Amino acid sequence: MKKIWQIFWHTCFWVSMILFFVFVAHNSAKISIQAVLIIFGVFGIVNIGLFYLNYLLLIPRFLDLKKYKLYIGAVLISMAAFGLIKYALAFHFWTMMHGQMKHEPLHFVNYFFNTFLTSLIFIFLSIVLQFSIDWFTNERVQRDLENQRLAAELAFLKSQINPHFLFNSLNSIYSLAYQKSDTTPEAILKLSEIMRYMLYESNDNKVDLAKELQYLQNYIDLQLIRFGKKAYVDFEVKGQVTVQRIVPLLLIAFIENAFKHGVANDPEHPIKMIIAVSDGNLSFYMHNKKHLHNRDAVGGIGLNNVKRRLDLLYPGQYKLEIHDEADTYTCELSLIL
Template sequence: MKKGWKILGHSLFWICATAFLVFIAHNNSKIPMQTLLVAFVLFGCININLFYFNYLILIPRFLDKKLYKRYFLSLLAATIAVGLIKYGFSTQLWDVMHPKVPNEKMEHEELHFVSYFFSTFITSILFIIFSIILQFTVDWFTNERVQRDLENQRLTAELSFLRSQINPHFLFNSLNSIYSLAYQKSDTTPEAILKLSEIMRYMLYECNDNKVDLAKELTYLQNYIDLQKIRFGNKAYVDLEVNGAVTSQRIAPLLLIAFIENAFKHGVANDSAHPIKLIINVSDGHLSFYMENKKHAHNRDSSGGIGLHNVKRRLDLLYPGNYNLEIHDDADTYTCELSLIL
């Protein structure tokens, strides 16, 4: 089907171009229509055949394979053959090509082979140049499309890898928390397991696309915070404020969780005077996220973490030029501000 449309498009182009040239020449000269039809249609078809002979046969067979000598020899032979064909038609159709004008005597003149062949050679060269330009243009667009496809595949693979890091990273931290509750024989262990189950269901079944509903992502964040509160025996203090109407906005999944995870890992969560502050402002096409937490000097993960590095890389891939992230890591306070065009 695609090939058929391509042939139709080329055919329409040549028909329209030929009709336009015949129309212009007929309106701007006294040359009879039959002469113009022979000149533009018959000889035009010969030139078009040379165009496609070079475009479809010579270029793929020789030029694309860098067989330059064979290409130019074949092209020269084809051009000479076209010149001879045109010369033969011109001698046979002399009366049509040079009609008699009333009241004017005109003798049949023999075509001078060299001068005629030179003029038709120039025309043939123009059609050859057009076919080469077309081939290089098509190749350029094809290469651009292939490069874009390869780049998209690379980015998709990298995003899949980054996302695959999130699940084990989050699961590792959550299981450590639940293990601590179970070790203490806390009554909140079943509730914590249920919260973790809801969170994992979201991560496994809702986060397969590059974008998810913002409402679902915010519910996921709330479940995570609730799980942490259970771990802290409901002595974790978090002020979560969501401003604006959350309607049909979409966001990359698991994008904000890394900041909140770090607040619980490295911050002070059980100080009611200094709660973890989370402010999310939402509009139709924009989201701003602000987080502030008091730092705990002894609550540091000596093994480091992949969370922030991961989220920064995902921002670069999914929101290039459409986000601004500022992090301030002071002696006692850690703040981050993320501005995002959804």
């Protein structure tokens, strides 16, 4: 089907070009319609034949394979052969219209030189077309490869989130179970809800902002259970959450960091998180006091992960500022949804 459409559009182009030149020549030069049809019809078809001989046969067989000498030789032979064909046609029409005895015969050398230049133009046009198609094809292939690479990188980044989150959450539940806390079943249930969202509802490129916020609230609830509900967290959502959508699992790394490295049980310095929604914009603010002895010896991957995802999924559409002071940590993210 694609090849049929190519033939159709090529035919439309050449027919349009021939009709255009026939119309211009007939009206400007006052040449008879018979002569115009011969010049642009018959000889146009011959030149178009040379165009496609080079485009479909000589370029793929010689030029694309970098057989430059063979290609130049084949082009010159083709131009000479088509020049002889055009001369034979021109001589035929010349004698038919003027008669051999009344006018000087068509001069072979002059005509062959002129038609050689015409042939060279059609050869050049076919090369330009082929190189243009190759360029656009290569651009499309490169773009597809780049998209595949980015998709693979995003999939890898997202695959890092689940084990990282699960590792931290299981550590929290292990602490509850070790302490034989009555809240262990509730924590497991909350973790089950979180994992259900991560496994089944966050597979799309974007999810409803309302679902993502509920996921964050579930994570905070799980941490409150872990701290025996003695953690102090101010989590506030401002603005109207309606049909906005966001890349899933984007903000969780910041919140994880707050609980992992921050002081959560100080009523005078609660972990403060504010999400403000306005039309198609979202701003996220988080501030917490740092727990200097609560360091992860392995080092987290969360923040580097989220920065890379922001670069890939929101290029030029976000602003991230992180202030990592000696005893406090502040994060501010502005995002165009």
